[in-house]
Amino acid sequence: MTEPILSVRNLQVEFASRRGTLRAIDGVSFDIARGEVLGVVGESGAGKSVTGLAVIGLIDPPGRIAGGEIRLAGQRIDNLPPEQMRRIRGKRIGMIFQDPLTSLNPLYRVGDQIVETIRTHLNLSETAARRRAIDLLAEVGIPAPEKRIDGYPHEFSGGMRQRVVIALAICAEPELIIADEPTTALDVSVQAQIISLIKRLGRDHGTAVMLVTHDMGVIAETSDRVAVMYAGRVAEIGPVQEVVRNPLHPYAKGLMGAIPTLAGEDKRLQQIPGSMPRLSAIPRGCSFNPRCAFAFDRCRVDRPEPLPRGAQSVACHLYDNVTAESAA
Amino acid sequence: MLAFTLRRAVQAIGVMFAVGIIAFSMFRFAGDPVNQIVSIDTSAAEREIVRKSLGLDDPVPVQFVRYFADAAQFKFGVSYQFRQPVSTLLMERMPATLELAICATVFAMVFGILMGVYSALRRDTMLAKLLQAISLIGISLPTFLIGILLIYLFAVTLGWLPSFGRGEVVKLGWWSTGLLTLSGLKALIMPSITLGLFQMTLIMRLVRAEMLEVLRTDYIRFARARGLTTRAIHFGHALKNTLIPVITVAGLQFGSVIAFSIITETVFQWPGMGLLFVQAVQNVDIPIMAAYLLMVSLIFVTINLVVDILYTVVDPRLRATVGRAT
Numbered sequence: 001m002t003e004p005i006l007s008v009r010n011l012q013v014e015f016a017s018r019r020g021t022l023r024a025i026d027g028v029s030f031d032i033a034r035g036e037v038l039g040v041v042g043e044s045g046a047g048k049s050v051t052g053l054a055v056i057g058l059i060d061p062p063g064r065i066a067g068g069e070i071r072l073a074g075q076r077i078d079n080l081p082p083e084q085m086r087r088i089r090g091k092r093i094g095m096i097f098q099d100p101l102t103s104l105n106p107l108y109r110v111g112d113q114i115v116e117t118i119r120t121h122l123n124l125s126e127t128a129a130r131r132r133a134i135d136l137l138a139e140v141g142i143p144a145p146e147k148r149i150d151g152y153p154h155e156f157s158g159g160m161r162q163r164v165v166i167a168l169a170i171c172a173e174p175e176l177i178i179a180d181e182p183t184t185a186l187d188v189s190v191q192a193q194i195i196s197l198i199k200r201l202g203r204d205h206g207t208a209v210m211l212v213t214h215d216m217g218v219i220a221e222t223s224d225r226v227a228v229m230y231a232g233r234v235a236e237i238g239p240v241q242e243v244v245r246n247p248l249h250p251y252a253k254g255l256m257g258a259i260p261t262l263a264g265e266d267k268r269l270q271q272i273p274g275s276m277p278r279l280s281a282i283p284r285g286c287s288f289n290p291r292c293a294f295a296f297d298r299c300r301v302d303r304p305e306p307l308p309r310g311a312q313s314v315a316c317h318l319y320d321n322v323t324a325e326s327a328a
Numbered sequence: 329m330l331a332f333t334l335r336r337a338v339q340a341i342g343v344m345f346a347v348g349i350i351a352f353s354m355f356r357f358a359g360d361p362v363n364q365i366v367s368i369d370t371s372a373a374e375r376e377i378v379r380k381s382l383g384l385d386d387p388v389p390v391q392f393v394r395y396f397a398d399a400a401q402f403k404f405g406v407s408y409q410f411r412q413p414v415s416t417l418l419m420e421r422m423p424a425t426l427e428l429a430i431c432a433t434v435f436a437m438v439f440g441i442l443m444g445v446y447s448a449l450r451r452d453t454m455l456a457k458l459l460q461a462i463s464l465i466g467i468s469l470p471t472f473l474i475g476i477l478l479i480y481l482f483a484v485t486l487g488w489l490p491s492f493g494r495g496e497v498v499k500l501g502w503w504s505t506g507l508l509t510l511s512g513l514k515a516l517i518m519p520s521i522t523l524g525l526f527q528m529t530l531i532m533r534l535v536r537a538e539m540l541e542v543l544r545t546d547y548i549r550f551a552r553a554r555g556l557t558t559r560a561i562h563f564g565h566a567l568k569n570t571l572i573p574v575i576t577v578a579g580l581q582f583g584s585v586i587a588f589s590i591i592t593e594t595v596f597q598w599p600g601m602g603l604l605f606v607q608a609v610q611n612v613d614i615p616i617m618a619a620y621l622l623m624v625s626l627i628f629v630t631i632n633l634v635v636d637i638l639y640t641v642v643d644p645r646l647r648a649t650v651g652r653a654t
Contacts, residue, residue, distance in 0.1 A: 056553055090555025097553070102546035105565050106645055107572075116564075117554045154645045168554055 003074050004031035005175050005208045006055065011068035011078075013047075013054050013232075015279075016061075022279040024050045024063070026232040029306070032176065037202055037209040039223030039240065041216060041255065043276050047232040048212045052178045054078070055210070056093050057085040073175065091121040094169030094207075096198075098181040100162035104153035110137075110164050111149035114171055121172035136167040140197060159190035163197065170201055177202070180212045195222055216259050220244050228252045231276055231287040238312030248314040250292045286317065294318055336636055340629040345396075347625040351618035352395050356388070404619035409611045414619045418601060423503045424494055425593070425600030429585045431516055432524030436585075437578055440528040441571075444535025448543070449562060451536075459532065466529030471588065475522040475595035482518060490515050492597035523592040527581050534577055538570040545569075572643055579635035583628035 013025035025047045032038045040048045053059050055070055057077065070078040077088060089095070097103045105113060114133040118124060124132065130149070137145035140163040153161055162182065169177055179198060183191035199222050202209045211223060219226050220240060227237040228249065236249040247253045257270030274291040277283060283290055289299040298317050306315040362379050370378075379385050382405075383394065398404070404414035443463075447456035483491035495511030497504040506512025542548060543566055551561045590602035597603065601620060608616035 058549065058552060086552075086555050086557065088555070089553055095550070095553035097546060097550055099546060103550040105547040105551065105569070107568050107643065108565070116556065116560065120554070120556055120560070152645070165550070168550075172555075 002034065005034045005036075005073055006032040006210070007069075007071040007074075008051070008055065009069045009071075011051065011054060011070065012066040013050055013059060013063060014066040015063045019280060023066070023282075024232055024279060025054065026282075027068070028229070028232070028234050029068075030227050030234060030237055032208045032210060034175070035202065035206045035208055036225065037199065037211055037223045039219035039226040040210060040212045040229060041214060041219055041226060042229035043214065045276055045279075046229040048214075048229055049180050051229070052095070052180050052210060052212050055176075056089055056095050056178055057082075058089075058095075087121075090117060090169075090174070091172045092174050092176065094172075094174040094177045096162075096165055096169045096177065096179040096182045099185045100158055100165050101185065103165050104161060106153055109150050109152055110156070114149075114164075114168055117168055118171050133167075133171070136171055137164070139201070140164070140167045140170075141193075142167075158186055159193065162186060162190075162194055166194075166197060166201070170205065170207070173205060174207060176208045176210065178210045178212070181214070182211070183215070183218060184213070191218070198222070216244070216255060228255065231282055232279070233287065233315065234306060234313075235288065235316070236312060236314045237306070238310075238314075242311050248309060248312055248319060249288075249316045250294050250318070251288050252314075286315075332640075333633075333637060336633050340633050343629050344622075344626060347622060348396050348399060349392075351399075351621045352392050354614055354618050354621075355391075355395075399619075399622055404622070405615040407608075407616050408613045409608070410613075414615045417604060417616065418619060418623060419502065420504075421599060421601045421604050423505060424598060425586060425589055425602060427506060428516065428519055428523060428592070428598060428600060429582065429589055431520040432522075432585055432589075433527065433578065433582050435520050436524035436527035436531055436581075440531025440578075441535050441574070443528075444532040445539060445562075445567065445570075447532070448536045448539035451540070460536075463529040463532050466525050467533075469525075471522060471526065471591045472595050474525055475518070475592060478518045478522060479595070489518055494599055519592050519596045519598055522595065523585060523589055526588075527578070527585060530581065531574060531578060535570060535574055538573055539566060542566045542569045572639070575638060576635055579631055579638070583624070583631045586627055587624050 008031070009029050011025055011028045012023060015022045015024055028047070028051055030038065040051065042048050050059070050063075054065055057080070059065060065078050068078070069076060072088065072092060077085065080088070104110065108116075111130065111133055114136065115126065115129045118129040118132055119126070122129070134145045134149055137149060142148050142160060142163055148156075153164070156164060162185075166182075169179075177198070182198065183194050186194060195218055198209060198211070201207065209222075211219065213219060223240045225238060226240045226243045228235045228243065228247075228251065230251050236243060236247065236252045243252060244256060247256045251272070254270060254272035258272070259269075272291055277287060277290075283300075284303075285301045286292070286295070286299045286304050289295040292299065296317070302317065304315045304317050304320065306313045307319065309319050362375050362382070362384065366375055366378060376385075383391060386394075395405075402415045404418075406412065407414050407417055410417060443459050447459045450456050479491045482489045490511070493515060494506045495513070495515035496509040497506045497512055498508045506516055548561060548566060551565050556565075586601075589598075589600060590605055592598065593600045593602035594606050601623070604616060605620045607613070608620070
């Protein structure tokens with residue numbers, strides 16, 4: 001088996017606050033293989049975005065990576081000095097943020113921003129970098145790129161700006177792209193275009209993608225595997241068809257139950273009762289237990305660890321062999 | 329763009345018209361100007377002659393139109409105390425004030441931006457906190473006190489710098505400059521610092537606040553995610569965005585620098601327009617006061633206009649909206 005491009009082991013991210021240390025990410029582990037698209041889903045505050053930021057090394061104080069390991073193609077990157085980490089950002093890991101309207105500096109032409117990024121990472125002349133920038137804009141589907149390259153961000157629509165942002169993220173041929181809710185701020189019609197663009201670019205360049213979103217539809221369409229996050233932990237991770245059709249974790253089941261189907265039965269959508277706990281009040285044991293219909297005594301005491309089950313991996317005592325037998 | 333400039337210019341003329349009314353009404357309401365000119369024992373007949381020669385017996389609207397037409401050609405009448413045309417007096421004094429104001433602004437901009445950027449980027453260092461504390465002093469100490477303290481320290485105690493005056497000046501046409509002689513430059517140091525200190529602290533605090541704001545924006549985060557060097561992010565992306573409001577404030581402040589130079593010029597006996605104005609107030613020399621009022625507002629209005637236009641040059645978004653609106 002080849003080495004995964006990204007390997008995260010037992011990652012912990014903490015934020016120092018006035019009321020003590022809050023643990024936003026608590027023991028997250030996952031791998032992304034070369035060229036694979038991993039979808040990361042969960043509610044707001046589940047730690048999806050923070051995981052993405054931790055991978056690219058942009059957790060700012062008061063936050064910090066408190067434990068665990070992040071490896072990029074086998075090389076440990078979570079403890080690199082800032083200057084070395086900077087060289088990895090943009091060069092080996094690209095990032096796409098949620099809001100294309102605010103991601104670009106309004107005072108610089110888009111071409112200048114792309115050329116600047118290219119020349120930071122690749123040893124190219126001004127003219128070569130500009131030619132490459134035009135090619136990139138063409139590749140992400142911007143019409144008349146040789147003209148548009150001299151435009152300012154405000155002259156582009158939201159979808160076009162997100163294409164520029166994507167061009168910026170891939171301009172140095174990174175091995176991994178972290179896309180943090182890349183379509184949330186866009187029109188539904190544009191969303192599909194952006195998603196297929198990210199998918200196509202990933203395939204053409206052999207780039208792995210970590211796609212952070214709360215949109216299960218987007219995940220089902222694009223991802224090879226999916227990780228369901230809840231309260232700073234991975235509840236379930238596995239191939240996308242398995243997780244969507246046959247979710248194991250009660251939380252994942254709840255999420256899938258909340259997807260409207262095109263078949264259009266007039267049933268009310270399933271709802272998960274309650275809301276996600278605040279970071280300062282994560283319950284003992286399994287963090288999902290107060291909202292879980294299947295919770296039993298052990299869930300309130302012991303924290304479940306992710307265990308493989310078929311192609312999936314799930315952190316739930318229901319699938320713990322010992323308890324499963326004793327409960328049966 | 330042209331229409332925008334024209335519209336702003338028309339607004340500026342409106343403002344100048346309003347100021348003109350105020351300046352003119354000073355003549356009407358600040359006592360009888362004839363009494364200021366003649367001595368106590370002048371006869372009533374002689375007073376009438378003076379009154380007639382100054383056109384003060386005409387109806388008010390006529391006087392106003394005449395005053396305004398003259399003012400538009402930079403003719404402000406004759407000073408009561410100096411018996412010279414006011415415009416000549418102002419022209420003589422203007423280079424001194426402008427040189428002082430420009431030096432003070434350059435001093436304020438250079439040090440204000442440097443200190444502001446430093447205290448934003450190294451916000452937790454001792455020096456940054458010290459600068460913040462000192463800036464509070466700079467903002468709250470009155471100008472004349474700073475001037476007197478500087479004079480006491482550098483002129484009286486240490487004897488390094490002259491305590492008053494402009495030093496030797498060189499004539500370049502009608503412009504007299506103190507920038508070309510050593511004594512002129514030395515004389516410029518303390519007044520510039522005194523005049524610029526308030527603006528410097530203002531700019532420093534503004535740059536710091538703006539910079540911290542800009543550093544939190546998404547495009548800076550995205551610039552970091554693209555792996556740009558810290559230097560490119562701080563001094564390319566962040567500073568340029570920071571400077572937009574700073575340009576406005578610094579530009580608008582240039583008007584107040586000229587207006588506030590009254591105090592600094594008085595403390596340092598600087599032979600500029602401000603000192604002329606203070607002397608005019610003491611002697612109820614209304615033509616000078618009215619002309620000064622018009623001059624300062626003209627400078628203010630011009631600066632506002634220039635800043636508006638500069639803004640559109642720096643910010644492409646504004647250029648577009650302005651272009652579309654017109």
